[in-house]
Amino acid sequence: MSFELPKLNYSFDALEPNIDAKTMEIHYGKHHNGYTNNLNNAIEGTSHENSDIIEILKNLDLNNMALRNNAGGYFNHNLFWEIMGANCGGNPSGEIAQAINSNFDSFENFQENFKKAAATRFGSGWAWLCVHKEGKLEICSTPNQDNPLMKNGCGGNPILCLDVWEHAYYLNYQNRRPDYIEAFFNLINWEEVNNKYLDFR
Numbered sequence: 001m002s003f004e005l006p007k008l009n010y011s012f013d014a015l016e017p018n019i020d021a022k023t024m025e026i027h028y029g030k031h032h033n034g035y036t037n038n039l040n041n042a043i044e045g046t047s048h049e050n051s052d053i054i055e056i057l058k059n060l061d062l063n064n065m066a067l068r069n070n071a072g073g074y075f076n077h078n079l080f081w082e083i084m085g086a087n088c089g090g091n092p093s094g095e096i097a098q099a100i101n102s103n104f105d106s107f108e109n110f111q112e113n114f115k116k117a118a119a120t121r122f123g124s125g126w127a128w129l130c131v132h133k134e135g136k137l138e139i140c141s142t143p144n145q146d147n148p149l150m151k152n153g154c155g156g157n158p159i160l161c162l163d164v165w166e167h168a169y170y171l172n173y174q175n176r177r178p179d180y181i182e183a184f185f186n187l188i189n190w191e192e193v194n195n196k197y198l199d200f201r
């Protein structure tokens, strides 16, 4: 099985002014495309060749850096593009809204905790919202292209993520990662996050 770069559901400029078109073009067309090609090279002729990406993330050897970085990079960006959109942001609705309130007391408190996870990840990495058994939600962060489903992760199913690598924001925000994190909340497609929550709870 060979993985393909998924189609984006929006144009490169759809997320402006929060994420600029040039950043999207390079991030998707160069970085994500590179992870996809390198993932295919890393699984070729191995026991992972016929596995889906979830199985690969759960079972891969953390010492296999080519597979670890590129399987993570492939999945993480797929999710990232899916949970953003134009005319999104605002408050969540549906069952995910209730789940956020019951797990974090309020949406505001959730936002503070998620922003903190994203801002305090040193160097490159990701912030996550994950679903555990019985719908319990957890915020975590991972370094580099690691993923919560890997053996060193929190073990929950990720439903929301934020890329805090410099390549995700440097052209527009330079060193101002907190401003980029703030802007991300204008882009979250809560309907899609809710759908993912319903799949895993």
Ligand code: MN3
Pocket (backbone or CB within 6 Å): 027, 031, 077, 163, 165, 167, 168
């Ligand atoms: Mn990235």
